[in-house]
Amino acid sequence: MSNRIKSKLQEDKKLLSIYFTAGYPSLYDTVQIIQDLEKNGVDMIEIGLPFSDPLADGPTIQESSTHALKNGMTTELLFDQLKAIRKSVSIPLIIMGYFNPMLQYGVEAFCKKCHEIGIDGLIMPDLPLDVYQSDYEAIFKKYGLLNIFLITPQTSDQRIHQIDKASDGFIYMVSSASVTGSKSGFGQEQENYFERIAAMNLKNTQIVGFGIKDAETFKQATKTAKGAIIGSAFIKHLTANGITKIADFINKIR
Amino acid sequence: MNYNADEKGYYGEFGGAFIPEMLYPNVEELRANYLKIMYEDSFQKEFNQLLKDYVGRPSPLYFAKRLSEKHGCKIYLKREDLNHTGAHKVNNTIGQILMAQKLGKTRIIAETGAGQHGVATATVCALMGLKCIVYMGEIDIARQAPNVARMKMLGAEVRPAKSGSRTLKDATNEAIRDWINNPVDTHYIIGSAIGPHPYPDMVTRFQSVISEEIKWQLKEKEGRENPDYVVACIGGGSNAAGTYYHFLHEPEVGIIAVEAAGKGVNSGESAATSALGKVGVIHGCKTMLMQTPDGQITEPYSISAGLDYPGVGPMHSHLFKTGRAEFYSATDDEAMAAGLELTQLEGIIPAIETGHAFAIFAHKKFKKDDVVVISLSGRGDKDLNTYIDYFKLA
Numbered sequence: 001m002s003n004r005i006k007s008k009l010q011e012d013k014k015l016l017s018i019y020f021t022a023g024y025p026s027l028y029d030t031v032q033i034i035q036d037l038e039k040n041g042v043d044m045i046e047i048g049l050p051f052s053d054p055l056a057d058g059p060t061i062q063e064s065s066t067h068a069l070k071n072g073m074t075t076e077l078l079f080d081q082l083k084a085i086r087k088s089v090s091i092p093l094i095i096m097g098y099f100n101p102m103l104q105y106g107v108e109a110f111c112k113k114c115h116e117i118g119i120d121g122l123i124m125p126d127l128p129l130d131v132y133q134s135d136y137e138a139i140f141k142k143y144g145l146l147n148i149f150l151i152t153p154q155t156s157d158q159r160i161h162q163i164d165k166a167s168d169g170f171i172y173m174v175s176s177a178s179v180t181g182s183k184s185g186f187g188q189e190q191e192n193y194f195e196r197i198a199a200m201n202l203k204n205t206q207i208v209g210f211g212i213k214d215a216e217t218f219k220q221a222t223k224t225a226k227g228a229i230i231g232s233a234f235i236k237h238l239t240a241n242g243i244t245k246i247a248d249f250i251n252k253i254r
Numbered sequence: 255m256n257y258n259a260d261e262k263g264y265y266g267e268f269g270g271a272f273i274p275e276m277l278y279p280n281v282e283e284l285r286a287n288y289l290k291i292m293y294e295d296s297f298q299k300e301f302n303q304l305l306k307d308y309v310g311r312p313s314p315l316y317f318a319k320r321l322s323e324k325h326g327c328k329i330y331l332k333r334e335d336l337n338h339t340g341a342h343k344v345n346n347t348i349g350q351i352l353m354a355q356k357l358g359k360t361r362i363i364a365e366t367g368a369g370q371h372g373v374a375t376a377t378v379c380a381l382m383g384l385k386c387i388v389y390m391g392e393i394d395i396a397r398q399a400p401n402v403a404r405m406k407m408l409g410a411e412v413r414p415a416k417s418g419s420r421t422l423k424d425a426t427n428e429a430i431r432d433w434i435n436n437p438v439d440t441h442y443i444i445g446s447a448i449g450p451h452p453y454p455d456m457v458t459r460f461q462s463v464i465s466e467e468i469k470w471q472l473k474e475k476e477g478r479e480n481p482d483y484v485v486a487c488i489g490g491g492s493n494a495a496g497t498y499y500h501f502l503h504e505p506e507v508g509i510i511a512v513e514a515a516g517k518g519v520n521s522g523e524s525a526a527t528s529a530l531g532k533v534g535v536i537h538g539c540k541t542m543l544m545q546t547p548d549g550q551i552t553e554p555y556s557i558s559a560g561l562d563y564p565g566v567g568p569m570h571s572h573l574f575k576t577g578r579a580e581f582y583s584a585t586d587d588e589a590m591a592a593g594l595e596l597t598q599l600e601g602i603i604p605a606i607e608t609g610h611a612f613a614i615f616a617h618k619k620f621k622k623d624d625v626v627v628i629s630l631s632g633r634g635d636k637d638l639n640t641y642i643d644y645f646k647l648a
Contacts, residue, residue, distance in 0.1 A: 052418065052550040053536070055430050056274040062417055074548045099272060100535045104549030125274035126535065130262075150275040154437045159278070174276060177437045 004092040004120045005146055005169045008043055009205055015227025016218065016253060017044040017207060018234050019096060021064040022081070023073025024050070029243050030081045031088075036243070038091050040250040046123065046229065049078060049097030056125045058181035060232040064239075075105045079113045086118035094148065096123040107136055111143040121146035121169060129166055148172050153193045157200070164202040173197060173206040173225060180210055181232025186220045198224035218253050257502040257569070257578060259458075263451020266575060268542075268568035271450035272535045276434040280442075281538075283357065285452045291356045292349070292459065304348050305463060308381070309338045311345075313464075315471035315627070320599040327620035330481070331602070331630045332468055334493065341605065341632030342461060342493040343374035347443055349460035351378040354441035361385045361440040365429040367394055367422035367489065368560035368607060369401025370632055371445030376410035386410040389428040391421040394559045401636050419553035421562045422489070426537050446490025447567030450538030454495075454567050461496025468627055469500055476625055483508040483620070486629040487610040489525070489561035491570045493631035498579070508580065510618070511570060512610045514556035515583035523555035526583035527566045528574045536564065542571040557586035557640065558606035560632075584613030590644050592616070593634065605632035606640060 008015065018037050022030045030047070037045055050065035050073050057065070078095075085093070095114060102110045102124060114122065122145055127136070132147060140147050146169040151160050154177060163171060175190055190211075197206060205226035212221050213233035221228040230253065237249045263269045263285075273281055291297055305311040314333045322329045334342035347364075354362060362384050366372030372388040379386035388405055392414045395402050405412050415424040426448075433442045447454045447461075469479040484501055486494035488511045501507040516524035524530060527542050534543035536551060544552040544564040556562040566574075573579035584592070593609030596602055604612065608631045620626055634641065642648050 053423065053427055055427055055537075056276060056434065058431070059417075066417070069550060076548070098535075100543075100545070100551070101549035103535060104532075104545065104547065125276075126272045126538070128272060128275075128278075131270065131272070152276050152279075152437075154279040155275065156279065163275075177276065178435050179276075179431045182435065 003144060003146060003169070005044070008092050009170060009226060014222040015043040015207065017046060017227055017229040018042050019046040019048055019229055019231035020234055020238065021048040021050050021061060021068050022078050023068030023071045024064040024235070025238055025242060027071040027073060028081065030078065031085060033243055033246070034085060034089055034093070036246040037250070038089050040247045042091065042250060043227065044092045044094065046094045046096040049075060049095055049101060051098040051101060054098060056179055058179040058232060060181040060235050064235045075101050079117060082117045092120045093118065094121040094123055095119055099124050099127045108139050111139050111145055114145055115143035119145065121148050123148045123172060125150060129163060133166060150174050153177055153189070160200065160202070164204055167204045169204065170226065171202065171204045171206045173208045175208050175211045175221065178210060186211065186217060194224045215253055255576060255578070257573060259451065259455040259569070263455060265569045265572035267533070268540050268571040269451055269454060270540050271538060272540060273450045273538045274434070276437065277430070277450070280433060280437055281450050287357065288353065288452045288456050291353055297352060297356070301349055301352055305345065309344050309348065310336065311463065312467045312471070313337055315468060315475065317475065318600050321596065324599060325615045325620065326622055327624040327626050330472065330625065330627045332464060332497065332627055334464065334629060334631045335602070335604065335608070335633035339370070339374045339377050340635060341370040341374065342464060342496060342629070343371045343445055344377065345463055345496065346445065346457050346460040346492060347371070347374040347378045350441070350443040351382050351384070354384070354443070355382065357441060359439060359441035361436065362443055363387045363389070363429050363432050363440055364443045364445060365389045365422065365425040366445060367425065367562055368558065368605065369394065369398040369405065369636060370560060370605070372410070372412070373401050373404045373408070375443050375445070376405040376408035379410065380408045387432065388412050389415050389425040389432070391415045391419070391425045393420045394422065394425070397640065398559055398636055399639065421559065423551065423564055430537065446492045447495040447569055448490040448537055448539060448541070448565065454539065454569055457492050458495040458499055458569060461492050462499035464493070464496035464629065465498065465500035472625070472627070480504050480507050481625040481627045483510055483624060483626045485510040485512065485611050485614050485626060487512050487561060487607050487631065488566055488570055489514070489563045489607065490565070491567040493629050495567060495569055497629040502578070509573060509578060510614060511573070511579050511581045512614055513581065513583040514558060514561035514589070514610055515585045516555040516557070518585055519583055525554035525556040525561050525563060527564065528581040529583060531565065539568050541565050541568045542574065558589065558610065560605070560607040561610060582614060582617045584610045584616065588613040588616050594645065602630065603634035604630060605634050606637045608632050
């Protein structure tokens with residue numbers, strides 16, 4: 001079977017992807033949130049596996065992670081919650097987390113479990129390209145998981161080509177030099193960056209993340225890119241409104 | 255067996271650079287240049303001149319007569335406490351500020367636990383006229399008030415880390431986030447032998463002046479360069495790395511590390527990483543790490559803010575794993591008692607971190623002729639409030 005991410009990328013539309021932290025606001029909200037996101041037209045979901053020390057995340061995702069861990073979220077529990085997810089959900093699902101919990105679970109065991117559940121890809125920001133290629137690429141491939149790499153405005157062209165070559169699916173394009181949830185709106189600098197990347201004619205399409213929070217930033221980000229990811233803004237919405245009004249949030253984006 | 259970092263920054267299975275792509279350009283720039291810059295004649299000249307005239311090196315190697323009589327061996331103290339700013343930390347910050355200048359950086363960030371590295375960073379930033387921001391856990395800000403005041407007086411901005419355990423680990427997280435947000439003009443001066451490659455190796459090389467001096471100083475005093483043992487306390491492990499460096503490949507030198515056991519190794523309030531840790535990834539490197547079975551990093555505890563860290567540097571993990579170093583851990587009480595003993599036998603009040611190294615005598619008996627060099631990594635002025643409370647001195 002072809003990977004759901006790849007099929008989704010073939011669709012003739014700009015993709016909206018949503019990140020949320022598993023186990024937040026409440027421990028057992030995970031499945032409900034995923035189902036509601038799909039029902040409201042979201043194209044792809046990043047399920048955040050919470051970590052005690054999320055280096056690349058700003059305060060919003062940090063707090064949701066701390067909260068989720070306090071609620072009792074673990075790797076094993078997340079896999080358990082997701083075990084029947086493919087009976088009700090068909091959009092691509094990605095697990096986003098940090099490398100240490102995956103390492104402790106066992107990289108192969110983790111990938112195998114993802115495959116059994118029907119996870120399509122992984123985003124592990126602190127698993128670097130060279131370590132992935134030398135130690136783990138074969139395992140990811142064996143279980144049909146796409147590893148999604150990040151690029152930033154500071155990433156050199158040479159490095160971008162290297163990442164493009166190593167990627168299969170899409171490249172996660174970090175919109176600006178920042179941790180998650182910290183910039184408000186896009187300026188000329190981002191526009192230039194988006195255009196620079198678009199002009200590189202990469203083999204993989206790009207999906208933009210970091211700093212997307214509403215219809216305007218979604219539109220700006222997807223002018224050249226295939227899609228955009230919203231994380232912190234969605235978590236803030238959950239914090240303020242709980243999980244019953246997910247439609248309100250999504251409908252405001254597009 | 256090689257105990258130094260290989261080309262990719264690995265010490266055996268430990269080390270490497272596990273960093274998000276956002277940090278890659280900065281870390282790669284440093285990796286590609288640090289050895290070249292560090293061993294340029296002009297750099298070495300400036301570095302050594304500052305160590306001599308500004309820091310006050312070489313630091314004395316002092317024969318501690320009364321302490322030696324008490325413990326039945328020959329004890330020498332490497333007096334890093336006499337350095338400008340009161341600890342070994344300044345050796346590294348002098349080196350890294352010169353490195354930052356060579357790389358054209360204008361803004362410096364640092365993390366600090368006890369405040370010694372923060373003070374040493376704020377000091378060199380004042381010296382060079384660079385902007386300085388120090389991240390420090392909220393709890394540490396409270397228990398190390400004199401150092402916070404010193405940093406502010408030196409012109410640094412001290413930003414509290416309010417997440418997690420609000421100690422060194424969290425200050426490091428915040429510093430890393432700052433670096434992600436400021437990728438062009440900023441250099442991150444890591445204070446310990448931790449972090450992504452090349453940091454552990456770079457910090458170790460800057461601190462290696464400690465063991466370089468011990469060699470010739472001991473030769474003068476004992477007629478031989480190699481002691482029987484070198485002893486240091488370990489949090490992340492920068493003073494230990496510098497103290498061991500030139501002895502790592504001298505098999506006759508025993509290497510001893512003392513970690514902080516807090517209220518006891520199995521009390522749940524400890525920072526004894528070698529006893530409690532497992533291989534994991536923290537702050538950009540693979541190393542021994544205190545964590546839950548699920549891979550969440552545990553909040554450590556020690557009375558000394560500088561040892562209150564859930565990991566050790568990758569070099570030390572390798573020394574532990576290979577058995578090259580003996581690891582011990584000292585409780586809060588043992589460290590405080592050892593600090594008091596040093597004070598009353600030799601007239602030297604050590605930092606509480608350093609007190610842990612002196613607690614080795616509660617755990618290991620040395621032979622009469624053994625020459626034991628202990629890294630007296632810092633002075634105790636900053637800890638006076640803790641000493642006052644603990645010994646009810648007021």
